[in-house]
Amino acid sequence: MRHRSLLILTSVLTTGALTLTACGSRDEGKGSGDNAGGTTTVVIGVDAPLTGSLSALGQGIKNSVDLAVQTANKNKEVPGVTFKIEALDDQAVPASGQANATKLVGNKDVLGVVGPLNSGVSQQMQGVFSSANLAQVSPANTNPSLSQGDNWGKGEFKRPFKTYFRTAATDVVQGKFAAQYLFKDAGKKKVYVVDDKQTYGAGLAAIFTDEFKRLGGQVVGTDHVTVKETDFSSTADKVKSSGADSVYFGGQYPEGGLLSDQIKKTGAKVPVMGGDGIYDPAFISASAEANDGDLATSIGYPVEKLDTAKKFIENYKAAGYKDPYAAYGGYSYDAGWAIIQAVKAVVAANNGKLPEDARAKVTEALGKVSFDGVTGKVSFDEFGDTTNKQLTVYKVEGGKWIDVKSDTFNQ
């Protein structure tokens, strides 16, 4: 009997051990001390999944912030200040994000942080940054409670952390926009809702469900999938036998791509729609079955179509980064640039030097920044949310995401 219990013990141990390994980090651009070569060094922290299945998005975030920093240094955007990035890997694991946040807070040269990608990771980082008065700008978090408090759904808005800002619009905007498109433009009336139980996915699916029902649509069934699992055939068969004419998926592309593929394989010819979490080439490429007709909403207008973004795309290509800027490149660049602008304002107000309480001052200045960024006008409202509420619906056609409708959301 001793060996049986050893078996159980070891399986528990392995799970723990493998979770711990997720804490490793790569790419540590160490911030050097002050006054290196007559200038002050300001470090902008970056936290994103740089490895693992979401690394395609994370690398795009890191590179785009790096580009913003390079541009600022080249143009001498803030006289006497040289910017650097320190990029840490969170592997989309909340505990790793928290450890990274502590590490960034410990480096006194860090005056602002861009990241993370995942709302669930952000929840664990906000408190750490808040107690250190360190500003955080996420290019990709969309869960409303991060900026509007847990009771936003009941109409009570309370900003929980004054250090938290984001350049991405929230899921309230995105979920409602998706429901309206699916019901009105695509004419679907019976939807099956699946989510991945994560902060982002479950939140988005709930907002979508409410709006879809309010419009008069019918939710014929719900199910949940587990992140990193790959066999969803039982769920797919439930979708088929429910008679749904469409599926809404709250989650990320690794599970979304497989789910869509396995639903199509049952013979149910229904489109899968999701949020910006599935808007990635990997959603299509990872499964060979045609995803044509699947839909995704994403924040902002297509970067390629914005005049303001042409220069960003040009510079990104010229810089020769290995990975593409992906879905959040433009927002990451703007997030980095917002921190640079805040530092600029703080330095200008203090006779060209960084003040003693630079972190608190930068946080304060960040609330007031306003500039024309890659994704349009960049400024933050009283909750730290972006004032830019543009959205686009994309559709898979011939193995590519094609934008089908762009609009500015107003309830």
Added chain:
Amino acid sequence: MHELPQQLANGLALGALYGLIAIGYTMVYGIVQLINFAHGEIFMIGGFGALTTYTALPSGTSLLVAIPLMILGGAIASVAVATAAERFAYRPLRGAPRLAPLITAIGLSIALQQLVWQFYPDAKKAVSFPEFKGEAFQITDGLQIQRADAFILALAPLCMLALGLFVSKSRSGRAMQATAQDPDTAKLMGINTDRIIVMAFAIGAAFAAVAAVAYGLDKGQINFEMGFILGLKAFTAAVLGGIGNIYGAMVGGVVLGIAESLSIAYIEDIPGMQQLGGGAWSNVWAFVLLILVLLVRPQGLLGERVADRA
């Protein structure tokens, strides 16, 4: 309940996959009492080996020609890594306390994942794997079998049959049984136990490669992390069926697969259980089943009572 045959078929195909991987856990445990936690990664490497073989083939090769070659290529990769792991990581620790090789296996598992992540081109995210073209087989109105599922449902029994014959009839197979029963006496009888142990690792790895090809053909993608959860499930299947027993591994896999797919489909229909059903809870129900079985039969479904090792 009209979709019951379909859900059973889904569970059977998933279970056959678990079973093929579980063979690797059970054979190694049966002979050296080592839980080879790196076996999930051996499975993953089998998948990447098969994909490499496929990319090396001239484009336009029919999948029917490619599949045997892919299995071969995957098996070469996985067997090479598994036997190297045995030779350089586990053999030096054979006399060491039980926990040392176990921790080594965990370390090896992490190392293998990171190596593939780092060095296989484009493996930092999921990479596409060839898929069967064409519609699923429509058996009856309520039952269709995906081509990839049919593939594994046909292949798994064949593999089991071959393994069963090998273990019971061949000289090496009987030597393997002898080593499992009592390694020291087997050695005295002139059996090269080191060779037998390597063979157990190799057979497990080859089965994992077959499973990896079936998995890739079904999902259309493989990734460097795929061995972790599947490995854990397969290990569970091996324990459920009775670890050390090769038929137990397959039975355990099938029971686990069917339990998962039925719990996804039907638990939520039970009045009052709506919150506890669906894909979110399938793993919970699978492990509830495991605990129930182990309470009644600590040796697993087909396990034999091994008094001397308890």
